[in-house]
Amino acid sequence: MAQFLQVFSRSISASSSAMAQIKHVTVIGSGLMGSGIAQVAAATGHNVALVDQTDDILGKSMANMNKSLQRVAKKKFADDPKGGETFISEIISRIKTETDPTVPAANTDLVIEAIVENLDVKQKLFKSLDEAAPQHTIFASNTSSLPIGDIAASTKRLDRFGGLHYFNPVPMMKLVEVIRTPDTNDETFKSLVDFGKAMGKVTVECKDTPGFIVNRLLVPYMLEAVRLVERGDASPRDIDTAMKLGAGYPMGPFELADYVGLDTTKFIIDGWYEKFPENPLFQPSPLLNKLVSEGNLGMKTGKGFYSHKK
Numbered sequence: 001m002a003q004f005l006q007v008f009s010r011s012i013s014a015s016s017s018a019m020a021q022i023k024h025v026t027v028i029g030s031g032l033m034g035s036g037i038a039q040v041a042a043a044t045g046h047n048v049a050l051v052d053q054t055d056d057i058l059g060k061s062m063a064n065m066n067k068s069l070q071r072v073a074k075k076k077f078a079d080d081p082k083g084g085e086t087f088i089s090e091i092i093s094r095i096k097t098e099t100d101p102t103v104p105a106a107n108t109d110l111v112i113e114a115i116v117e118n119l120d121v122k123q124k125l126f127k128s129l130d131e132a133a134p135q136h137t138i139f140a141s142n143t144s145s146l147p148i149g150d151i152a153a154s155t156k157r158l159d160r161f162g163g164l165h166y167f168n169p170v171p172m173m174k175l176v177e178v179i180r181t182p183d184t185n186d187e188t189f190k191s192l193v194d195f196g197k198a199m200g201k202v203t204v205e206c207k208d209t210p211g212f213i214v215n216r217l218l219v220p221y222m223l224e225a226v227r228l229v230e231r232g233d234a235s236p237r238d239i240d241t242a243m244k245l246g247a248g249y250p251m252g253p254f255e256l257a258d259y260v261g262l263d264t265t266k267f268i269i270d271g272w273y274e275k276f277p278e279n280p281l282f283q284p285s286p287l288l289n290k291l292v293s294e295g296n297l298g299m300k301t302g303k304g305f306y307s308h309k310k
């Protein structure tokens with residue numbers, strides 16, 4: 001009987017610790033996505049550690065978050081600029097920056113990874129985090145295209161690993177896809193859904209299938225657009241106009257590719273081509289490859305399919 005009670009109380013405490021509300025979040029990668037995720041997590045009351053490779057990169061991310069928050073505050077505090085300043089400074093004060101991911105990971109409830117779209121680099125990061133983070137910490141990746149199970153395989157916490165796939169720009173886009181692998185346990189999955197909702201997002205659930213829901217549909221559409229241009233059938237400008245005015249999309253496929261980043265876009269296509277080489281859909285795009293090889297990565301560099309003011 002004593003043994004049964006011990007096991008019973010251990011399982012209660014394990015499950016209640018896994019179910020504990022997520023308060024401290026570590027976001028790794030402070031680029032387009034990581035900075036947006038950190039900003040919204042802090043704006044919804046979470047304590048956030050934001051990690052990147054250098055203090056210089058982190059400084060630029062903090063400045064970008066400030067700009068985004070100014071846009072939010074301008075609307076929210078239209079008649080109260082002082083209130084707007086307090087709003088911004090309170091959110092910013094909940095974000096600490098760090099260059100060593102293992103430091104905040106040692107004391108965090110959730111790690112959200114938003115680094116470069118490369119399986120080896122993500123696996124290497126999570127392997128080191130697995131050694132540093134406590135038992136209860138949940139790991140999540142914001143990958144656009146890599147299998148969550150492949151990233152999780154670098155750790156010993158397959159049951160506490162899932163996907164949280166946000167959309168760009170995170171402060172404006174209302175969706176987060178919550179991904180469970182066959183190993184993700186129910187407590188972890190529920191914590192991830194609850195966290196998505198606590199960030200003010202609408203959550204949808206998806207299995208660990210290539211592209212999840214949105215990118216499974218979006219990537220073929222965008223690739224068809226680039227093939228139209230490569231065949232000389234229509235210009236990027238006309239395709240964008242057509243999809244905005246004819247299909248009601250807020251951005252056309254080329255504007256969106258520049259917004260997402262052509263480097264990230266290429267990582268996604270190259271990864272799927274390597275995995276599904278026989279699929280005609282994922283054949284490399286000479287036009288995209290040319291732009292990336294010239295360092296024209298879209299809005300982040302000031303030039304991609306279009307020129308952008310920096």
Ligand SMILES: CCCCCCCCCCCCCC(=O)CC(=O)SCCNC(=O)CCNC(=O)[C@H](O)C(C)(C)COP(=O)(O)OP(=O)(O)OC[C@H]1O[C@@H](n2cnc3c(N)ncnc32)[C@H](O)[C@@H]1OP(=O)(O)O
Pocket residue numbers: 068069071072075143144166167168169170171172173214215218219222223225226250251253254256257260265268269288
């Ligand atoms: C064709 C090339 C082929 C390549 C191969 C294909 C590869 C496939 C790549 C797939 C990539 C997948 C990436 C991924 O995993 C998933 C994604 O995230 S996909 C991207 C999803 N996002 C979208 O689709 C964005 C669509 N665009 C919009 O919704 C709007 O355009 C946007 C909200 C971005 C901007 O709105 P717009 O009216 O155009 O401009 P404004 O500047 O006037 O903004 C409106 C409004 O919003 C406020 N705002 C905008 N950005 C921010 C921000 N970052 N922070 C805070 N606030 C922001 C702004 O202040 C305005 O507010 P007002 O009150 O209206 O003034």
Ligand SMILES: NC(=O)C1=CN([C@@H]2O[C@H](COP(=O)(O)OP(=O)(O)OC[C@H]3O[C@@H](n4cnc5c(N)ncnc54)[C@H](O)[C@@H]3O)[C@@H](O)[C@H]2O)C=CC1
Pocket residue numbers: 028029030031032033034051052053057113114115116117118121125142143144145165166167168259260261264
């Ligand atoms: N750009 C987009 O629209 C979307 C991207 N994603 C995914 O989010 C992830 C990040 O994408 P972006 O933010 O666009 O990329 P980004 O290039 O803007 O930012 C990536 C950041 O990660 C940092 N980084 C790289 N390796 C690191 C490491 N080992 N440790 C710490 N930091 C490291 C880089 O310095 C950079 O600041 C990718 O997996 C991408 O597929 C998901 C949804 C939308």
